[in-house]
Amino acid sequence: MEQSTVLAARADRWARTRPLLVDGLLAGVIWSVFGLLSLLAGPAGLVVATATILPLALRRRRPVAVLAGSAGIFVVQLVVLPIPLPANIAQALVIYTVAAHVASLPVRLGALGAALAGCLAAGFRWSTEPDYTRNALVIGVFLAVFAGLIWLIGNVVRGREANMRALAEAHARLAESRSQRERFLAQRGRVAAAREIHDIVAHSLTVVIVQADGAEYAAEHAQPWDRADAGAALATIARTARTALTEVRGVIDVLRDPEAADEPAGLSVGRSDLGQLVAAVRAAGLPVEVHADPAVFEQLPAAVGFAVLRVVRESLTNVLKHAGARATARVAVERTPQAVRVRVEDDGAGRVLDLVAAPGHGIGGMRERLRALDGALAAGPRPGGGFGVEATIPVAAGGVRR
Known part of the structure; x- marks a missing residue:
């Protein structure tokens, strides 16, 4: 059954791509049967x-012209012949063709009217005595009903073809929409990866620059030069660079493996990760106070834990960049049953210049990330001086919007 369906579909496609050839063959077959019988x-x-x-060979190429020619020939037939011909089956095919392939409703209605008028005229032309009028009406009504059914069938076929075309167009639009969505998701993934790399590199380079500048100043002005201090500065630079390289490689691995775009379910973030981040900033010369409950990261969804670390990292990087040399920072992380709150404040004299930076960087980048988790972020100068960042992240990881 399936094989016969496939063959029928192939035959239909072949016929649709060669209408002139198919109609020519159809006209030849009809003439060889009904035309010769008309002899x-x-x-x-x-x-x-x-x-x-013979005009049937052009029935789909020129349906209106074939209709007009067929009507004219039928008038001639009624004049010169008192009987119907087997070839009159061609008129029924012309009516079907116009109904099925002409989009104009007036033309289709005109074809129906001409067919009905021709049927009534044929009834009176082909009727016989003794009940001439009764026979004429019976013949005319029978032919009119037949022609009307043919016309209705053609309209049904035309409607089906229109529906099939609309369905094909809708399928094409759906495929294009799916393709656009895939491109959008891929682009969003690349943007997210680029943002991650930016944050990693910006934080790491900030620490490296601070350490390098401090070591350079100490080498030029400190008396005597302390080899231990130099070693500590170089060790901090090396550790920060290695950590940054590892994190960048992780982001690149995500790009290579789209299935790993989200943090694996088994991956977790703990208080030790926060401690390592703060230690790297302290090593760069920024005093940081941390207030975080030991249990704040317990059973915390990985996406929320990573968001906490990103907020702290970006905020402390901004303090290093903009708060001034004598600034100190305070980090507080607390958890409620509904959300995790992160506060990072400093008492520096500078101002965070990237508060109004382009989306995807600094404060704007943090706000963008938290929005994807249904979180919120507030940032601005503190009344007593310095700058503050406060983020609220819902604990429910299922709220992540894709």
Whole structure:
């Protein structure tokens, strides 16, 4: 059954791509059967039959012209022949063609009107005595009903074809929409990866620059030069660079493996990760006070834990960049049943310049990340001096919007 369906579909596609050839073959077959049978009405019957059937070769290419020609030939037939011809089957095919392939409703209604008028005229032309009028009406009504059914079938086929075209167009639009969505998701993934790399590199380079500047100043001005201090500065630079390299490689691995775009379910963030982050900033010369409950990261979704670390990292990086040399920072992380709150404050004299930076960087980048988790972020100068950042992140990881 399936094989026959496939063959029928292939035959249908073949016929649709070669309408002129198919219609020519159809006209030849009809003439060889019904045209030759019309010879029973004499040479005039053969001539009329040939003139009726041969235009069918152009029925789908020129349906209106074929309709007009068929109507004219039928009028000639009614004048010269008192009987119907087998070739009159061609008129039924013309009515079907116009109904099925002409989009104009007036033309289709005109074809129906001409068919009904021709049927009534044929009834009176082909009727016989003694009940001439009764026979004429019976013949005319029968032919009119037949022609009306043919016309309705053609309209049904035309509607089906229109629905199929609309369905194909909708399928094409759906495929294009799916393709656009895939491109959008891929682009969003690349943007997210670029943002992660920016944050990693910006934080790490800030620490490296602070350490390098401090070591350079000490080498030029400190008396005597302390080899231990130099070693500590270089060790901090090396550790920060290695950590940054590892994190960047992790982001690149995500780009190579789209299935790993989200943090694995088994991956967790703990208080030790926060401690390592703060230690790296302290090593860069920024005093940092941390207030975080030991249990704040317990059973915390990985996405929320990473968001906490990103807020702290970006905020402390901004303090290093903009708060001034004698600034100190305070980090507080607390958890409620509904959310995790992060506060990072400093008492520096500078101002955070990237508060109004382009989205994807600094404060704007943090706000963008938290929005994806249904979180919120507030940032601005503190009344007593310095700058503050406060983030609220819902604990429910299922709230992440894709």
